[in-house]
Amino acid sequence: MITEFIGVTSEKVKNVVEKELVRRFADSIGDLHPIYIDEETGKNSRYGKNIAPVTFPRVFRSGEVDGLNLPNKGLIHGEQIYHYNRPLFVGEEVYCYSKIEDYFEKEGSTGKMGFLKMKRYGEDTEGNIIFTEESIIIITETVRRSMNV
Secondary structure (H helix, E strand, O other): HHHHHOOOOOOEEEEEEOOOHHHHHHHHHOOOOOHHOOOOHHHOOOOOOOOOOOOHHHHOOOOOOOOOOOOOOOEEEEEEEEOOOOEEEEOOEEEEEEEEEEEEEEOOEEEEEEEEEEEEEEOOOOOEEEEEEEEEEEEHHHHHHOOOO
């Protein structure tokens, strides 16, 4: 049962905000603001360096919650919210981990749907939280049955 994972946290995983990956990410979302890719703009900004786009943490690895075996297919992305204490700086190391916040079910037109609420954290090398990401994963009746939930 997924509810037994509420409160469980994954291990921390080291990620690096790589310059080229930021450039490619900015290009893929169609936002080539100079603060992301131009070194001179970064140096002259209030941060003194380049930063990553707000949704950039989607490319970070954040560890696995042991025993929570979600399928690779059939899940629906329901919601995603970011909260930042400061921007992500190009070149910095970020340690990310996930926590299962909640799980509940609702009856839909095609059967029960599960709603898995997760929270991801990104910390700097000193353990200060840079960002959090809250997301909802929707698990359809078909997927729930294949998972025996």
